[in-house]
Amino acid sequence: MTELDYSKIGPALGDQFPDFELPDSEGRPVSLQRWRRGRRAIVVFYRSAVW
Amino acid sequence: MGALREFATAKGIGFPLLADEGSHVITELGLLDRDLAAHHAAFGIQTRDNQLGVAYPAIFVLDEAGRVVAKRIKENYRAREGMLKLLDETVGVALTPAGPQRRAGTGRVDITVVTDSPDYVRWQETRLHLIFDVEPGWHVYGSPVPDGYIAVAVDIEAIPEVAVKRVELPPTRPLRIESVDEDFQVHEGRFELRVPFAVNVPQGRGSVEFKIAVHYQACSDAECLPPATLLFELSLNEAAAA
Numbered sequence: 001m002t003e004l005d006y007s008k009i010g011p012a013l014g015d016q017f018p019d020f021e022l023p024d025s026e027g028r029p030v031s032l033q034r035w036r037r038g039r040r041a042i043v044v045f046y047r048s049a050v051w
Numbered sequence: 052m053g054a055l056r057e058f059a060t061a062k063g064i065g066f067p068l069l070a071d072e073g074s075h076v077i078t079e080l081g082l083l084d085r086d087l088a089a090h091h092a093a094f095g096i097q098t099r100d101n102q103l104g105v106a107y108p109a110i111f112v113l114d115e116a117g118r119v120v121a122k123r124i125k126e127n128y129r130a131r132e133g134m135l136k137l138l139d140e141t142v143g144v145a146l147t148p149a150g151p152q153r154r155a156g157t158g159r160v161d162i163t164v165v166t167d168s169p170d171y172v173r174w175q176e177t178r179l180h181l182i183f184d185v186e187p188g189w190h191v192y193g194s195p196v197p198d199g200y201i202a203v204a205v206d207i208e209a210i211p212e213v214a215v216k217r218v219e220l221p222p223t224r225p226l227r228i229e230s231v232d233e234d235f236q237v238h239e240g241r242f243e244l245r246v247p248f249a250v251n252v253p254q255g256r257g258s259v260e261f262k263i264a265v266h267y268q269a270c271s272d273a274e275c276l277p278p279a280t281l282l283f284e285l286s287l288n289e290a291a292a293a
Contacts, residue, residue, distance in 0.1 A: 033117060048105070
């Protein structure tokens with residue numbers, strides 16, 4: 001397995017994180033920028049809530 | 052959607068959990084994990100088709116303007132970071148460690164040992180803190196240390212599945228002691244050592260014990276005490292699965 005350069009994957013340090021909108025667990029649309037409202041945030045990518 | 056709602060309730064999660072069905076956002080962000088099968092194979096795991104849309108196990112910390120100030124991408128989903136460690140290292144927010152505290156001292160030096168949490172989450176990187184309080188007028192040594200003196204050192208004994216990383220020391224300050232005509236690098240007052248570690252055990256292992264030995268030598272301008280070793284024992288419970 002080759003070593004990946006993870007720094008090149010996804011938004012880079014210093015970049016504006018792109019806005020996106022996805023449904024939450026109640027089916028309501030959530031936009032990252034509107035939800036943040038100018039606060040600091042942590043965006044975590046997880047595999048699954050089931051497996 | 053039902054699965055996310057159940058998960059949020061079961062784990063007491065108050066922040067939004069979003070579903071990226073079809074992995075469109077994941078792909079647009081460049082985070083689609085194209086190495087999943089290879090990573091799984093390294094763990095001896097067969098990859099199922101329904102797993103192929105996952106993102107790399109990534110965490111992004113954004114500032115008030117929405118810019119990426121920190122980025123962590125691990126090689127596998129198991130190795131994540133505890134929140135105290137992540138917040139401290141990325142945005143300098145230092146929450147109080149919540150683990151069991153152990154305290155010992157030898158008069159001029161008091162040491163408190165505490166972990167970020169009383170529990171361990173399997174594979175999660177977390178920290179052990181060693182907080183030194185050195186009496187004013189006294190100091191202990193950092194490296195390099197001249198012959199005949201000992202520098203602060205920490206030994207940690209635990210089962211092999213506890214992966215311990217290098218001890219992080221704060222900077223020393225130079226000190227010249229005229230009476231012995233030597234230059235030293237010293238730590239004084241209150242300072243903290245940190246040791247990142249992870250408990251990489253299978254589920255159900257239960258509590259994990261740590262034996263910690265801290266070595267140092269306290270000196271003043273006028274005298275040196277003999278080298279000292281303080282021993283600490285603490286135990287972390289396996290975090291309860293919800």
